Amino acid sequence: MPADEKPTASVWTRPRPRQREHLTREQIVAEAIRLLDAEGVEELSMRKLGTRLGTAATSLYRHVASKDELIELVVDDVYGEPDVPTAVDGTRWRAAVTRTATELRAMTLRHPWIAPELGQVGLVHIGPNAMRMSSALLAQFEAAGFPADEMDQAMGTLMAYVIGIATAEAAYLSLIARSGKTEQEWVAGLRPAFDEATREHPRLRAGSSAQQDVHPQRIRDDNFAYGLDRVLDGLTARLTP
Template sequence: MSAEKPPIPSVWARRRQRRDQPALSQDRIVSEAVRLLDEEGMDALSMRGLGARLGAGATSLYRHVANKDELIELVVDEVYGEVRVPDADGGPDAWRAAVAECAHSLRSMILRHPWVASVLGQVGLIELGPNLTRQSERMLALFQAAGFAPDEADQAISALIAYVVGMTVNEAAYLSMLARSGRTEQEMAEELRAAAQQAAPGHPLLEAWRNDDPRQIRERKFVYGLDRLLDGLQTRLGPAGT
């Protein structure tokens, strides 16, 4: 007889037990963990530190969350609940605006919670979380309503998410660095512009580009890449989206 296989290491694959402990619930633990991560980043997250913030020992947390990996699964799914995915009732002609809205919402979520970019795809079966499952179902419905076959809809979603996450990781890292420096984005841009002019003079095209508002530069870059991605997906549907 073969040995019994170990359970899948994921909070979503483990049978949950209800516990009557109103002072400390899983929802409260997750909410406080998100606040800690937003304020101090992933390096600051520990079961002991989180327990201290909640006025409880780490042992009390383990009654609701088995370990740090499970906690990360829970907080990732929690913030994914903030992403807006429009209804798939606009027909094939409205798919592009709806997908763009979804992409912008995902980008905004990551910029609000920059720590999330560092753990996507690295912890457990996060795709089994209720928020991420619901968002994935809605996105599949959106792409299939546009005219994509089910298997290609899944691939199109993967391409979209990869683009958004890839672009936003750099933004999130930059904004986190700004927060640590105590400078505003405009102040940092002005300092970098002055340093660049001294270090590498005689590049008028670059100098003209650096005079733009840094926030608008980030936005334009994201929109440009998103539009080109959607252009490519549009070719799979035909010129009229049919």
């Protein structure tokens, strides 16, 4: 053995010369989204995320200031998914807004863990993707002919509806995902408890028992479309008095 070999760290104990590319913020965000989609929000820990990326947990803090900031980045990244139609002519504004709302709902259902953060997007979180989306949506209301002092309120109304229904759906889907069953199985399994709980409130039972054999996903789609149409009806009435 030559003497130039250090005694404290042999070739075998010493870790391999780093072949990994440097960790980047983009990799961390992308892997966090994958983990969140797969296991839900309460399974996201810095250590687990680090393991998935083949690094130590504390290494992440070189690229991200805190877990809260990571979540901010993750949320804005997801906001980059829907493509919002930009150029609109005034006649087709309703179709354009319907499409945007539908995309936003789909985005939330793909990533149900985002729902509780949704309300914060706007003044609290002002990431570039969220801003781009808001700006494009506002342009649709402008093209529709809303006066300048009403555009914001009209868009806010639409967004409140979308956030509200998507939040409710996402919470419901997250729960089902944790149970490991399909949506139909879960609904069927809950029915006895639901009937018991609604014994004193028969009104609440009427609507749901009528649709007992309809596919639950179909019901949710219909409900979303119904409410969206009502909201847009109410907004349209302001344009043509």
